[in-house]
Amino acid sequence: MAIPPGVVGHKPNQVCKLHKSIYGLKQASRQWYHKLSSTLFSLGYIQSQHDHSLFTKSASHHFTALLIYVDDLILAGTNSSEIDFVKHHLHNLFRIKDLGPLKKFLGLEIARNSKGITLCQRKYALDILSDTGFLSSKPTVTPMVRTTRLYQGDGEPHPDPASYRRLVGRLLYLTNIRPDLSFAVQQLTQFMASPTTTQHQALTRILRYIKSSPGQGLFYPSSxxxxxxxxxxxxxxxxxxxxxxxxxxxxxxxxxxxxxxxxxxxxxxxxxxxxxxxxxxxxxxxxxxxxxxxxxxxxxxxxxxxxxxxxxxxxxxxxxxxxxxxxxxxxxxxxxxxxxxxxxxxxxxxxSSSEQYADILTKPLDPTPFHYLLSKMGVINIYSPV
Missing domain, CATH: 3.30.420.10 (Ribonuclease H-like superfamily/Ribonuclease H)
Incomplete structure (x- = not known):
């Protein structure tokens, strides 16, 4: 590790000898990414210019893709021998933990069968409801009322704006696989500086909507x-x-x-x-x-x-x-x-406007058109009774 700025008395070309983990230091993420990427380059992988977290390797008979998020990796490919070789090489350098076939990744829950793959965040959604005390709340059929129009200063100032900000931030991560929440959460993010009781009431309606289907997610058919x-x-x-x-x-x-x-x-x-x-x-x-x-x-x-x-x-x-x-x-x-x-x-x-799927991302809708458009977007709940 290079000498941090401001340290006096050190000689040229000296470095720091660490006695603890480098996590938390400013240089940690850069050094880790440099070490990991240089290792992948030595194995013949090419970094995508359109998504720098994606590394690919193509040979005559196989293709391998590796996706990185800090120190969590997803490895996929058409040749099991190449995948085993990469895992073995990375384990010798970094002592990785192989979790086997992809089931969980950064809060995402992955289920697969012959018909396709399903992504959801059921545990994450239930944790939000549990922490906010909405596990036993009455569910709603839509995240927003169609006539809702939020604006600055609508209502009394919220007594705990920090809790509002934390909760909206947690809901933002839930929109990774919940397009039905995107518009409602986008509306609430505009009032992070000074939320009011009216906007907090709209926030609680989203929680009650999540209560109706915490296991809702996206389905990707194999055909x-x-x-x-x-x-x-x-x-x-x-x-x-x-x-x-x-x-x-x-x-x-x-x-x-x-x-x-x-x-x-x-x-x-x-x-x-x-x-x-x-x-x-x-x-x-x-x-x-x-x-x-x-x-x-x-x-x-x-x-x-x-x-x-x-x-x-x-x-x-x-x-x-x-x-x-x-x-x-x-x-x-x-x-x-x-x-x-x-x-x-x-x-x-x-x-036609009635078949415009993106309509659900621009305005609050009544329950009938809302669920009709949602069904067209491949959003399903594998935990709901048949």
Missing amino acids: SKLILKAFSDSDWATCLDTRKSISGFCVFLGDSLISWKSKKQQTVARSSSEAEYRALASTSCELQWITYLMQSLQIVYTSPALLYCDNTSACHIANNNVFHERTKHIEIDCHVVRERLLQHLFHLLPI
Whole structure:
């Protein structure tokens, strides 16, 4: 370890001899990553330029992928001998603990059978309910009431804002495999500085919704087709404080939901068409990244993706290369949609609002459309009775 800044009296080229674990030191994570990555490079692995935590190795008859999160690793491949060799080599260097076939990873619970793979966070969700005293609460059918509109200063200041922040932070991690919670949690994150009792009441409704299905998660069928399709949507000027719009998109690989986002736009849109067009720009960038990631995984994908939008004007703006009064105020970075469209990265197709899957990521819905769209996104609960 290099000498920390501020230490006086040391000679050039001296280093620190550690008497305890390096965990907690500023240099620890960098040194660990350097040691691990250099070891993988020596074994012939290549680091993905589109996701630096992904290392791959391709040979004539096998392919191996290794995904890293700090000191937790997932190893997958088509050749068991190569996997055993990598594990043995890493064990000699780092004394790793082999947990066998993937069942748990960073709070995710993985179950598999011949039909596919299911991801959920049931234990994590139950821990949240237990810590907050909502295990015996009355469940609700949706995370938010359709008429809910949260804004700054709505209600009395919450007496314990720190507990509000901690709980919202825990719910953020739960959205990793719960797209049904993404919009509701995104709304609550806007009031972390000074939450009110009204916003805390909305937070408790999310907990009661989790109580109704703590084991809900995503299902990835084994028979899914290799077709990329995305749904893009926005809700215009719904933020009562800033009048900014909410963007939402979800990306499917066949019938498997692999990416989604619910986020407030950075600038105010002058029309619903502009808001939809900005949402399309975010979705097209996500499709581009997923295409690059598939190349790193040696997946040959040449067909253009299918991008669905329910706003006719936004589709016309994407297809029309003439600037006019309705588009000259739109920032240039939004026209990445037109650029990717001309490169045949995707086909832009219309869709009815009732079949717009991303609608669940932009606004609160009534129970019937909410659960209909949720069923289309591959969200299931393997713990529910048949």
